[in-house]
Amino acid sequence: MMAKLNWALTVLLVASIAILLWVRRNYGEPNIQVEILPNMAHSPAYASFTPNPVLPDGKTLQLPVPGTLPRGPQPLDLGTTPAETMHAAEQLKNPLDPAKAKVRGAVVYQNFCTPCHGGSMRGDGMVPQHGFPAPPSLLSAHSVGLSEGQMFHILTYGQNKMPSYAVQLSVDDRWSVIAYVKSSQPAATAPAATPAAATVPTGGIAK
Ligand code: HEC
Numbered sequence: 777m778m779a780k781l782n783w784a785l786t787v788l789l790v791a792s793i794a795i796l797l798w799v800r801r802n803y804g805e806p807n808i809q810v811e812i813l814p815n816m817a818h819s820p821a822y823a824s825f826t827p828n829p830v831l832p833d834g835k836t837l838q839l840p841v842p843g844t845l846p847r848g849p850q851p852l853d854l855g856t857t858p859a860e861t862m863h864a865a866e867q868l869k870n871p872l873d874p875a876k877a878k879v880r881g882a883v884v885y886q887n888f889c890t891p892c893h894g895g896s897m898r899g900d901g902m903v904p905q906h907g908f909p910a911p912p913s914l915l916s917a918h919s920v921g922l923s924e925g926q927m928f929h930i931l932t933y934g935q936n937k938m939p940s941y942a943v944q945l946s947v948d949d950r951w952s953v954i955a956y957v958k959s960s961q962p963a964a965t966a967p968a969a970t971p972a973a974a975t976v977p978t979g980g981i982a983k
Pocket of ligand 1: 884939
């Protein structure tokens with residue numbers, strides 16, 4: 777009896793080793809068992825912008841629930857015309873604490889603005905020195921007269937030869953660099969040209 781059982785177990789052992797060697801599973805591949813149910817391995821998902829027979833409105837991508845708060849950068853709800861820049865002047869206020877923001881703003885300015893506007897803010901960076909049209913001095917009466925909202929519009933959409941910085945700079949970084957530029961500008965001299973009063977210089981940059 778015992779001998780028979782031993783024989784049977786030996787045959788079973790050899791057979792299972794033989795089967796293992798024969799199957800030689802590639803462990804990088806999905807399990808065979810799962811592939812028997814291919815819908816579990818590759819779920820039949822609808823692409824976002826395709827019709828959907830399951831949902832009541834027939835669309836795969838559903839609208840967010842009313843009252844949903846968007847996250848991340850918000851598109852600016854303003855056009856690109858000069859008139860819209862003036863709307864920006866009225867509507868957009870710097871949400872950051874100026875004292876803190878200008879510290880970060882100095883870094884942003886150094887990295888993104890000095891190539892054209894120069895460390896002095898007078899428009900004498902390396903790029904204009906090599907032939908690019910020189911930007912106006914950010915310390916000029918015109919620039920001092922720009923409100924923070926107008927500057928935000930310029931940084932977001934660009935203005936003439938000044939490129940848009942919406943991709944390179946987060947919303948907070950745009951407001952930070954604006955706080956820094958404002959803190960470096962001299963006080964406004966011509967009130968008529970100033971939609972919003974400029975802040976008093978803190979002496980970070982020579983006038
Ligand atoms: C590629 C070069 C370039 C870079 C980089 C650049 N600017 Fe400018 N910027 C210009 C030019 C050129 C103008 C003039 C645009 C015009 O003719 O209206 C300008 C205009 C401006 C104005 C409007 C000035 C005015 O009086 O109308 C502001 C504000 C400004 N830039 C801020 C910035 C800030 C802040 C940065 C860094 C985030 C920056 N710029 C980076 C080229 C540049």
